Amino acid sequence: MTSVPTGKPSLLQSRIGGFPRAFWVLFGGTFVNRLGTMVEPFIGVYLTQARGMSLASAGLVMAVFGIGSLTSQIVAGWLADHLGRRATLAGGMVATAITMIALGYSTSLPAIVAAMAVLGMVVDAYRPASQALVADLIPAHDRPRAFGLLFWAINLGFAVAMIAGGWLAQSGFMWLFWIDAVTSLVFGVLVWRAVPETRPEKTHEAGGFREVLKDRLMVAYVVITLAYTFVYLQAYSTLPLAITGQGLPTTAYGLAIAVNGVLIVVVQPLVGHWLAKRDPSAMLALGMAVVGAGMALMAFVSTTAGYAATVAVWTLGEIFTAGMAGAVVATLAPAHLRGRYNGLFGFAWSAGGLLAPLIGTRLLAIGPGTLWLTVGALGLLGALGQMAIAPAVRRRAAA
Structure with a gap:
């Protein structure tokens, strides 16, 4: 008698198998969108070089963008629950495409400020809807793996965008605006045509942001996330200033931060399956502690190789x-409030994006050691906070 194959999944299937088609559409659209993310990283250069703005004016314009981004997450979270994940995500991407073109052709300061304010509102409006969509589609035990794959797609696409964007900017900044607009539009159309609406049917349960704020566990998690975001985003706000402030060339920052992209693209797929089987709160706490340690080590280096080594530490x-992070939010959020919960989580990242350069530069002015040891301690504090709420998160998951 012939034995029937057991059907044991292959190594590749165990890492990427088992997800519905709608998830892979979201994955592909996210990757395409990140491939075209060229305007944001170069916006300061564009405003000062192509539009002739002073540093002060450019800073004001970027602050307007940041304020728009703060409100964006709250509004988009509400829309994801009220209008649906599909409509919010697709609508945000189409609005981003239109605003990118409007910004590229704006020449006066009022027009640029208005376009940047709108862009701040719409460019990341897809995030709460995307996170809620994954939570709707994927069972709890597989969410860390799903969110990990999206994290990898974002980083791979962004790494390519940074290289291509720097090269294309030499031929004219309008290339960046058009490519960003087209990839945003492609993402929106893909979602609209190929992703079904997953929002749970409305029930008698009332709810809104007031209900989210009553969830003390979620509020504690958002505060911890804000602290971690402040630490992590120093790498993209004060780190280039710290490196050049020590007399190193600007290429030193480029080389050091490139280590981050390379390690994520290479290492994350190798360990993602193993990490997905671990307790999300414990892995978050470990990650926050290691990021904090890597940042603290920057107080003791002064060469390109030294900075690259510390980047490798916090990248791990x-x-x-x-x-x-997304898996914990999905655990805490009731199904009918997933958009709002993810909106509040996204608000913490936007707030961290505003506070990181604002406070980080003041700490750097006191001294590099003050900056890096302070953010290192804050990273450790965030890890301890995550460990403190971990039992409550596990109880919520079990319930």
Whole structure:
């Protein structure tokens, strides 16, 4: 008698198998969108070089963008629950495409400020809807793996965009605006045509942001996330200033931060399956501690190689957190409030994006050691906070 194959999944299937088609559409659209993310990283250069703005004016314009981004997450979270994930995500991407073109052709300061305010509102409006969509589609035990794959797609696409964007900017900044607009539009159309609406049917349960804010566990998690975001985003706000402030060339920052992208693209797929089986809160706490340690080590280096080594340390911490943050939000959020919960979570990241350069530069003015040891301690504090709420998160997951 012939034996029937057991059907044991292959190594590749165990890492990427088992997800519905709608998830892979979201994955592909996210990757395409990140491939075209060229305007944001170069916006300061564009405003000062192409539009002739002073540093002060450019800073004001970027602050307007940041304020728009803060409100964006709250509004988009409400829309994801009220209008649906599909409509919010697709609508946000189409609005982003239109605003990118409007900004590219704006020449006066009022027009640029208005376009940047709208762009801040719409460019990341897809995030709460995307996170809620994954929570709707994927069962709880597989969410860390799903969120980890999206994290990898974002980083791979962004790494390519940074290289291509720097090269294309030499031929004219309008290339950046058009490519960003087209990839945003492609993402929106893909979702609209190929992703079904997953929002749970409305029930008698009332709810809104007031209900989210009554969830003390979620509020504690958002505060911890804000602290971690402040630490993590120093890498993209004060780190280039710290490196050049020590007399190193600007290329030193480029080389050091490139280590981050390379390690994520190479290492994360290798360990993602193993990490997905671990407790999300424990992995988040470990990752926050390692990121904090890597940042603190920057107080003791002064060469390009030294900075690259510290980037490698905190990148490993970032890999530990990959996919875990979204999985915790999905655990805490009732199905009918997933958009709002993710909106509040996204608000913490936007707030961290505003506070990181604002406070970080003042700490750097006191001294590099003050900056890096302070953010290192804050990273450790965030890890301790995550460990403190971990039992309550596990109880919520079990319930």
